[in-house]
Amino acid sequence: MAGYDLNEGYFIKKQLTEDDFWSGFSSMFSNKAVHDTSYKFGFFKSILDSLYNTDDNLILTFDQLFYKFTEIYWNLVLKYNLRQKAKTKNDRETALERILKDALEKEEIIRDVSFEVLSDEVKLRICHKVKMKCKENVVGALFRDSGDVLYSFSKKAEYIQLNPIAYAFMTKHKKILEKMNYFEWAKFLEKVNEDMVIRNLLNNLDTITLRNDLSYYRKILFDEFEERKCFYCGKELKEGKIHVDHFIPWSFIKDDNIWNLVLACPECNLKKSDKLTPDNYVENLIIRNEQLQEEIQAPLRGFASYKKQKLRYIYYWAKCNGYDEIWIP
Ligand SMILES: [Zn+2]
Numbered sequence: 001m002a003g004y005d006l007n008e009g010y011f012i013k014k015q016l017t018e019d020d021f022w023s024g025f026s027s028m029f030s031n032k033a034v035h036d037t038s039y040k041f042g043f044f045k046s047i048l049d050s051l052y053n054t055d056d057n058l059i060l061t062f063d064q065l066f067y068k069f070t071e072i073y074w075n076l077v078l079k080y081n082l083r084q085k086a087k088t089k090n091d092r093e094t095a096l097e098r099i100l101k102d103a104l105e106k107e108e109i110i111r112d113v114s115f116e117v118l119s120d121e122v123k124l125r126i127c128h129k130v131k132m133k134c135k136e137n138v139v140g141a142l143f144r145d146s147g148d149v150l151y152s153f154s155k156k157a158e159y160i161q162l163n164p165i166a167y168a169f170m171t172k173h174k175k176i177l178e179k180m181n182y183f184e185w186a187k188f189l190e191k192v193n194e195d196m197v198i199r200n201l202l203n204n205l206d207t208i209t210l211r212n213d214l215s216y217y218r219k220i221l222f223d224e225f226e227e228r229k230c231f232y233c234g235k236e237l238k239e240g241k242i243h244v245d246h247f248i249p250w251s252f253i254k255d256d257n258i259w260n261l262v263l264a265c266p267e268c269n270l271k272k273s274d275k276l277t278p279d280n281y282v283e284n285l286i287i288r289n290e291q292l293q294e295e296i297q298a299p300l301r302g303f304a305s306y307k308k309q310k311l312r313y314i315y316y317w318a319k320c321n322g323y324d325e326i327w328i329p
Helices: 020-027 037-047 062-079 095-106 120-134 138-145 165-172 174-192 201-207 216-224 266-272 280-295 308-321
Strands: 059-061 151-154 160-162 243-246 261-264
Touching: 020 138, 020 165, 020 201, 037 062, 037 174, 059 062, 062 095, 062 120, 095 120, 138 151, 138 216, 160 165, 160 243, 165 174, 165 308, 174 201, 216 243, 216 261, 243 266, 261 266, 280 308
Parallel strands: none
Antiparallel strands: 059 160, 151 160, 243 261
């Protein structure tokens, strides 16, 4: 049965070597596999971006995944105007493109608004529509393309469960897999958008979900938690000169979970940039997070899947993925 027709699937339980995974991923990305739309790339990116938000059983819900997925396509379709399917005679758009464009009209949103500034209710409404439509084909299709080894899934229960061996492989090689995915995705987009000049597409793909506005987190950390010193140098922070820094670089983690966000002075933030700090800062952040969880009673985004041991692992995985330049504050 074709992957997109499956209602559920179970990953094959067998010992797989790294070589098995590399060849599996290459054929998954290769042009030999037919790509009608770009959705498999988008769904794979959603999984990679959610690797650190799984629960203890490596489960990711469709709500989690299609939130990421919607955010990615919101920007690609509405901001960058990139067609996600080859032009056909009747020039029909994909269902996803129609959902997003309808949402603009129904919710009376200005076209250039980025996804991050929509209200939570509007976001959830749009994500729900995208999920209901896109879960039909893409989850099973990627499952089959990977040779049934990446995850188990159920359309009815709306989750995927990552194969632990695949999970270990993906965390170890996250950066390279991301690049392979971008590369093939960009090739696809260039092909179906041939009438457009596509500048820096690879860069755009890497930053389409980058949030510029972290003021929400600044407010929680500075006003509510009263973290009023630079996390790195300890200097008192002055109103108007407070930066929110991704402790594990955003370019690796691709998410704004508050357990990874610290306040920093502009100098430290600039110097640290995309680098890691020595590992004693990991321990400092673990202590900070314990205090944060105790003091702030409101639900904090991302803490549900947070574990201090996980933070240590992510720091280690970032090192494995080429983040080997250490900045000493
Ligand atoms: Zn500082």
